[in-house]
Amino acid sequence: MQIISFTNLKGGSAKSTTAFNVAGALTEMGYRVLAIDLDPQQTLSLSYLGVLSSEKSLSQVLVTDDFIEDTIVPSRYPDLFVVPSDHGLKAIKSGQTQIEGVELRLRSCLRRGKQSVDGQLVLDEFDWVVIDCPPSLDRLTMNALVAADYVLIPVDAGAGGRTALADTVEYITSAQKWYNPTLRILGLLINNVNSNTVYDQTTEQAVRDIYGEQVFRTVVPSSVRIRESAELQTPVVFCAGSEYRKYAEIYRRLCLEILTRVGVTGGKT
Numbered sequence: 001m002q003i004i005s006f007t008n009l010k011g012g013s014a015k016s017t018t019a020f021n022v023a024g025a026l027t028e029m030g031y032r033v034l035a036i037d038l039d040p041q042q043t044l045s046l047s048y049l050g051v052l053s054s055e056k057s058l059s060q061v062l063v064t065d066d067f068i069e070d071t072i073v074p075s076r077y078p079d080l081f082v083v084p085s086d087h088g089l090k091a092i093k094s095g096q097t098q099i100e101g102v103e104l105r106l107r108s109c110l111r112r113g114k115q116s117v118d119g120q121l122v123l124d125e126f127d128w129v130v131i132d133c134p135p136s137l138d139r140l141t142m143n144a145l146v147a148a149d150y151v152l153i154p155v156d157a158g159a160g161g162r163t164a165l166a167d168t169v170e171y172i173t174s175a176q177k178w179y180n181p182t183l184r185i186l187g188l189l190i191n192n193v194n195s196n197t198v199y200d201q202t203t204e205q206a207v208r209d210i211y212g213e214q215v216f217r218t219v220v221p222s223s224v225r226i227r228e229s230a231e232l233q234t235p236v237v238f239c240a241g242s243e244y245r246k247y248a249e250i251y252r253r254l255c256l257e258i259l260t261r262v263g264v265t266g267g268k269t
């Protein structure tokens, strides 16, 4: 099981869109994926995946010794499961809910290890866990970084946000230093690129100049099709219609780059 956090301080940098489409593309490749929505705004679970809250909430699990496995709900796709976000996460984020070892809660939940009736660990069923973060460097985002093996940073080409990017990388460095020394930056993904504008090309080049090989070769263009797929609650790889094909290929290519970086060589793990 590989855990990837989708993180950037900036709102609208395509964290949820990327988590949604990467989860879809990995599922299409034959992997079993668990998508955890840590953003109280519920974009990934409710808006994009159309999943309502589970009986037991994630916020409840994070403040108790309960099992995160009991919060998992199915999606429309047989190999894609979801831990939905809930409003209770807001109180954890703001510090209103005081808990000991707050930064370590998600990591500990993912290691608690509930068994299914046949004695197997429930979470062992999953090849990948994708965690969608809120647009701030807060306790929830720290929980994701402490729990994850990898962090993928989506960067919006059109909206600048280079200061936010530097702050995000700095926050990741502090997560590595204090809590999770094996956390690796999987890569920076340049998103929402309008290749006709000089501004976007300049942003892309500036990010590549600073972050070099850490930037994925794959770039996601700005397209109404990508926005539509979220509205249709259907990852691009599962959207019918030739107009989506080009974008489906982009997410497949991104996943191949992810697999290479993680060291998985083709096929299902």
Ligand SMILES: Nc1ncnc2c1ncn2[C@@H]1O[C@H](COP(=O)(O)OP(=O)(O)O)[C@@H](O)[C@H]1O
Pocket: 010, 011, 012, 013, 014, 015, 016, 017, 018, 043, 135, 191, 192, 193, 220, 221, 222, 223, 224, 226, 227, 228, 230
């Ligand atoms: N490549 C893209 N082309 C067009 N619209 C995009 C693209 N990526 C994301 N968007 C849109 O931008 C908005 C913000 O994306 P979202 O993934 O919710 O960002 P975040 O989770 O970082 O706040 C959404 O309306 C989404 O549909």
Ligand SMILES: [Mg+2]
Pocket: 015, 016, 017, 039, 043, 044, 132, 133, 134, 135
């Ligand atoms: Mg989001």
